[in-house]
Amino acid sequence: MTTLFDSINTRNREKLLKILETHPLHFQKNTSLLSMIKGENSIGFITHGYAQIIKVDSNGTKTIIEELMDEDTFHTSLLSFSKNEYDIIAKEDTELILIDYESIFQIEEKNKEYYVQFIKNLLQITLKKTEERNERIEILTQKTIRNKLLEYFNIMSNKHGSKFIYLPFNFIDLADYLAVDRCAMSRELKNLKEEGFIEIKGKRITLLYDKYSSSENLINI
Amino acid sequence: MTTLFDSINTRNREKLLKILETHPLHFQKNTSLLSMIKGENSIGFITHGYAQIIKVDSNGTKTIIEELMDEDTFHTSLLSFSKNEYDIIAKEDTELILIDYESIFQIEEKNKEYYVQFIKNLLQITLKKTEERNERIEILTQKTIRNKLLEYFNIMSNKHGSKFIYLPFNFIDLADYLAVDRCAMSRELKNLKEEGFIEIKGKRITLLYDKYSSSENLINI
DNA sequence: TTCAAAATGTTGCAAGTGCAACATTGTTTT
DNA sequence: AAAACAATGTTGCACTTGCAACATTTTGAA
Numbered sequence: 367m368t369t370l371f372d373s374i375n376t377r378n379r380e381k382l383l384k385i386l387e388t389h390p391l392h393f394q395k396n397t398s399l400l401s402m403i404k405g406e407n408s409i410g411f412i413t414h415g416y417a418q419i420i421k422v423d424s425n426g427t428k429t430i431i432e433e434l435m436d437e438d439t440f441h442t443s444l445l446s447f448s449k450n451e452y453d454i455i456a457k458e459d460t461e462l463i464l465i466d467y468e469s470i471f472q473i474e475e476k477n478k479e480y481y482v483q484f485i486k487n488l489l490q491i492t493l494k495k496t497e498e499r500n501e502r503i504e505i506l507t508q509k510t511i512r513n514k515l516l517e518y519f520n521i522m523s524n525k526h527g528s529k530f531i532y533l534p535f536n537f538i539d540l541a542d543y544l545a546v547d548r549c550a551m552s553r554e555l556k557n558l559k560e561e562g563f564i565e566i567k568g569k570r571i572t573l574l575y576d577k578y579s580s581s582e583n584l585i586n587i
Numbered sequence: 588m589t590t591l592f593d594s595i596n597t598r599n600r601e602k603l604l605k606i607l608e609t610h611p612l613h614f615q616k617n618t619s620l621l622s623m624i625k626g627e628n629s630i631g632f633i634t635h636g637y638a639q640i641i642k643v644d645s646n647g648t649k650t651i652i653e654e655l656m657d658e659d660t661f662h663t664s665l666l667s668f669s670k671n672e673y674d675i676i677a678k679e680d681t682e683l684i685l686i687d688y689e690s691i692f693q694i695e696e697k698n699k700e701y702y703v704q705f706i707k708n709l710l711q712i713t714l715k716k717t718e719e720r721n722e723r724i725e726i727l728t729q730k731t732i733r734n735k736l737l738e739y740f741n742i743m744s745n746k747h748g749s750k751f752i753y754l755p756f757n758f759i760d761l762a763d764y765l766a767v768d769r770c771a772m773s774r775e776l777k778n779l780k781e782e783g784f785i786e787i788k789g790k791r792i793t794l795l796y797d798k799y800s801s802s803e804n805l806i807n808i
Numbered sequence: 809t810t811c812a813a814a815a816t817g818t819t820g821c822a823a824g825t826g827c828a829a830c831a832t833t834g835t836t837t838t
Numbered sequence: 839a840a841a842a843c844a845a846t847g848t849t850g851c852a853c854t855t856g857c858a859a860c861a862t863t864t865t866g867a868a
Contacts, residue, residue, distance in 0.1 A: 429728075444718055471707050485706050486692045492713045497665055499720030506727040507650075507766040509856070510824065537846065545728040547826045552847060554824095730826070731854070758816065768856045773817060775854095 368490040369437040370411050378480040385473050388463045393417075393456040400453050403442045407467040409488065410440045415460025421451050429542050439491050443467070506545055511554045514544045519564070519573055533569040589711040590658040591632050599701040606694050609684045614638075614677040621674050624663045628688040630709065631661045636681025642672055650763050660712050664688070727766055732775045735765045740785070740794055754790040 371379050390413060393399055399417060403410065412434050419432040419440065431452070434440055442464075445452045470488075473481070501521055508514045518540075522531045533540060541548035558564045565572040592600050611634060614620055620638065624631065633655050640653040640661065652673070655661055663685075666673045691709075694702070722742055729735045739761075743752045754761060762769035779785045786793040 441714065441717075443714065444721060471703060482692060485710070489706070489710050489713060492710060492717060493662065493664065496662075496713060496717045496720060499717060499724060500665060503720060503723055503727065506724065509766070509768075512824095536844095538844095545730070547730075548846085549827080549848080550825050553849085556847080733854095757814095759814090769816085770818080770857080771855050774819085777817080 368487050368494065370409075370439045370484070370487050370491065371437075372487050373483050374480045374487075378478075382480060382484060383463065383465075386465050386469055388465050390461050390463050393460045393462070395456060395458050397456050398453055399456060399460075399462075402464070403445070403454065406442050406464065408442045409465040409467060409470070410434075410442060411463050411465065412436060412438045412440075413461045413463060415456060415462070416458040417454055417456045417460050417462075419445065419452065419454050422453065430539060439488070441467075441492070502543070505543075511544070511546050511551055512558070514546065515551070515554060515558065518544065519571065523573055529573040531571040531573070533571065536569075589708050589715065591630075591660045591705070591708050591712065592658075593708050594704050595701045595708075599699075603701060603705060604684065607686050607690055609686050611682050611684050614681045614683070616677060616679050618677050619674055620677060620681075620683075623685065624666070624675065627663050627685065629663045630686040630688060630691070631655075631663060632684050632686065633657060633659045633661075634682045634684060636677060636683070637679040638675055638677045638681050638683075640666065640673065640675050643674065651760060660709070662688075662713070723764070726764075732765070732767050732772055733779070735767065736772070736775060736779065739765065740792065744794055750794040752792040752794070754792065757790075 374382070391399075391402060393402075393415070414436050417434040418430050419434065421429045421431050432440065434454075440454075445454075470485070504521070505514050505517045508517050519531055523529060535543070537552065538548055541551045544551065555564070555566065559566060563573070563575050565574060595603070612620075612623060614623075614636070635657050638655040639651050640655065642650045642652050653661065655675075661675075666675075691706070725742070726735050726738045729738050740752055744750060756764070758773065759769055762772045765772065776785070776787065780787060784794070784796050786795060
């Protein structure tokens with residue numbers, strides 16, 4: 367996974383940050399970063415800590431949109447499309463830097479090797495995010511919970527080239543990710559277990575079928 | 588909407604394309620571009636014509652993922668995550684150029700103004716795509732067809748700052764975009780009409796309510 | 809203008825899902 | 839170790855939706 371300063375040594379990184387006129391910001395556990403970010407068009411980079419981009423709908427229900435850890439990058443403009451529904455919360459003491467988006471293209475270091483590397487990294491990261499979104503859309507467009515699960519398993523299995531899937535989050539968050547009711551998902555997982563398609567041990571899921579092709583949906587296997 | 592060569596004059600554009608060693612490719616109406624693209628990690632740029640990125644699921648059902656017209660840019664790596672399910676079809680005679688992704692960062696023009704502009708445009712385009720994906724996810728995570736429609740209307744209405752929405756596609760494609768059954772969507776649109784929330788004339792939808800907040804869902808208005 | 813094809817509208821029904829309410833298990837905290 | 843909390847499992851039921859089958863309207867080509 368590319369990070370913003372990949373292949374840029376510490377000295378050049380410091381130099382770049384100086385030129386971009388950034389300063390580290392500190393946030394204490396359980397505080398909101400939103401005030402610092404609102405209205406800005408900036409790139410955020412977590413130097414250390416852990417924060418979550420969350421969505422609060424009118425029920426007050428919170429959904430995790432993205433998790434931000436050490437070396438992660440986020441783009442504030444991607445949060446502004448809906449008014450007050452988004453927030454970023456430092457779940458632990460977190461330090462980050464904010465880089466003004468415009469200034470990235472206005473500095474006088476354009477001929478420097480590390481500058482091009484920086485832009486390349488940023489592009490790579492953004493591309494990666496689009497890819498992740500595409501995957502999720504792929505899953506969300508499936509019509510049934512079963513197909514959503516299988517599509518998800520499929521993607522995870524392909525990604526790691528293995529029939530063993532280690533869930534990167536708990537079942538509550540998985541249901542959120544698939545945008546389905548947790549209980550209904552639990553029911554469907556049970557069905558898949560009973561029908562012998564999967565095996566679940568904690569966060570490890572084993573796929574017991576050979577190949578899954580979306581809508582044919584295992585029945586013919 | 589940013590395009591790949593925005594703020595780059597024709598002379599510099601030609602120069603850039605020469606340096607990047609690109610050649611225009613021609614595709615006749617109703618032919619697939621896939622063979623040209625497969626396995627490559629490239630940026631595609633439509634000089635003129637019209638093509639569609641489609642997904643074919645195991646039923647043979649085709650879904651339009653993206654529409655590509657004059658000046659549009661696409662990234663081939665975003666198509667490779669699923670094996671053979673994607674295709675790009677020229678729906679009209681289409682000319683495009685393919686730019687090798689790596690070569691973008693390896694050319695010796697890094698200090699040139701137009702090069703930085705080019706990268707900036709590319710980044711901007713990629714960011715825009717992530718934004719579009721985020722919007723669709725926002726919609727797809729709604730639990731009911733009604734809420735999906737209202738979320739969609741909401742986004743469209745905010746975007747253009749108007750209560751009039753002009754659908755950019757027909758109802759078949761809208762149902763596809765929302766990932767719901769067309770007939771069920773039709774039914775729900777009828778309900779919304781009858782309940783006095785919207786008015787439909789052809790592709791123009793008028794929102795008759797003041798504000799929509801996701802899950803409170805109009806009932807309290 | 810006529811005809812064919814595509815898009816849109818309609819409806820009954822079975823299947824799938826969200827929701828609520830609760831039980832059970834696992835994990836922290838004091 | 840006990841208490842408090844969080845995560846997971848379970849189930850009945852009402853409601854929403856996908857599906858199929860068909861009617862009607864619009865569009866585009868001959």
